[in-house]
Amino acid sequence: MDPLFVFDYVPVDGPDDAPHDGPRAPETDDAEQRFTTYWDVEKGCRGPDPVPEWVITDSGALDTELGVLKTGKEADVFLVDRTAPDGTGVVMAAKRYRDLDHRSFRRSAAYTEGRTARRTRDRRALSRKSEWGRAVAAGQWAVAEWDALCRYWSAGLPVPYPVQIDGTEILMELIEYDGTPAxxxxxxxxxxxxxxxxxxxxxxxxxxxxxxxxxxxxxxxxxxxxxxxxxxxxxxxxxxxxxxxxxxxxxxxxxxxxxxxxxxxxxxxxxxxxxxxxxxxx
CATH class of the missing domain: 1.10.510.10 (Transferase(Phosphotransferase) domain 1)
Known part of the structure; x- marks a missing residue:
């Protein structure tokens, strides 16, 4: 058999699989787990190059939610552990934006002047404040922060490295000091x-x-x-x-x-x- 077509098969357990002898993501009470979506999002939704060595890109990695780090006016930040099948892991910050009905941020108009939605449908939905419009608005804030993080990090400014964005969730570097969140x-x-x-x-x-x-x-x-x-x-x-x-x-x-x-x-x-x-x- 041609060796070019031979490879080693390594089974990877999913979040609902029974325990096995290999390394797994850390378990916590009522922890939510999912396979990483790093390669599921578009290229522009993954962090800029050069990707830091600590970023785990293995498609078999599991993301485990560890709890809330902080709550804010327009979004909450959670701790998420990403662990690869070989046991390598990293804890990241997951910032998740709320829709307009569940936010207390009331000064957005001063910041959004000069911004426009790309699609006509989205602009109409924003003006009508429909259910889709509220979803678009939440997405706009997430995308605005994502773009800023990518731009500033690439310019060498002191911001967390943006790992990926998926909808209204941004996964980014957790800034730590002495082993705890800074x-x-x-x-x-x-x-x-x-x-x-x-x-x-x-x-x-x-x-x-x-x-x-x-x-x-x-x-x-x-x-x-x-x-x-x-x-x-x-x-x-x-x-x-x-x-x-x-x-x-x-x-x-x-x-x-x-x-x-x-x-x-x-x-x-x-x-x-x-x-x-x-x-x-x-």
Whole structure:
């Protein structure tokens, strides 16, 4: 027999299969399991290259839900363990957007000016606020955050690596510190030296985003994670275009004010107006 047509067959248990002697995903009470959908989504729905080594792409991997990490105004974040058949595993963050009927985020109009749905049917559904329109709206926020994560990560900005998007769920890197999810910047009390380093990182990030013609739009110490000496920006669905959105300059200034006010409260001599003028594209 031609050796080119010979291969080793390795059975892979699914979520409902009985236990076997090989490695399995970790089990928890009432844990929900599914096969990974990494290769089921379109190429543009998988993270940008180069894919980090920790990302598991084995089609036989199992995703196990471990519980809620945090709840938010427009989405909830869950912990998901992805384990390959060989026992290699990684825990990721799964952000799942709610439909408009189950969200408390009420300031979306200021962020979505300048955005349009691609399909005529979707635009009509959005204007009528039909059931399909609510689904489209939730999807738009997920896609907006996905696009921002991919764009910023590729530009070298401090954001979680986006693993994949499937509908209104984004799987992304879980930012950790000392083996646990990293705290928000609002929860830490850095010394003076680290405080200065933190501000340098934020000033650089805001400047790079502005140079690309965008702003976070809702940046504050509550959506910045402190992973030791590194800051990571999260919660990016409302990223706004500084040119297409008439609220762009105002929201960029608010980002600068929110960030500077936190550093000022901890004794660092910074000025929001100066930061705004420094980062605003000429």
């Amino acid at each position: 705290p928000r910047l609002s929860q830490v009390r850095p010394d003076v030296e680290l405080l200065e380093e933190y501000f340098f990182q934020m000033r650089t990030a805001i400047s790079v985003m502005a140079a690309q013609g965008v702003a976070h739009g809702d940046l504050s110490a509550y959506n910045i994670l402190a992973a030791g000496e590194r800051l990571v920006i999260i919660d990016l669905p409302q990223v706004i275009d500084l040119i297409a959105n008439p609220n762009g300059p105002e929201l960029l200034l608010r980002d600068c004010r929110n960030v500077c006010s936190w550093f000022q409260a901890r004794g660092l001599d910074v000025d929001a107006q100066e930061l705004f003028e420094e980062v605003t594209p000429v």
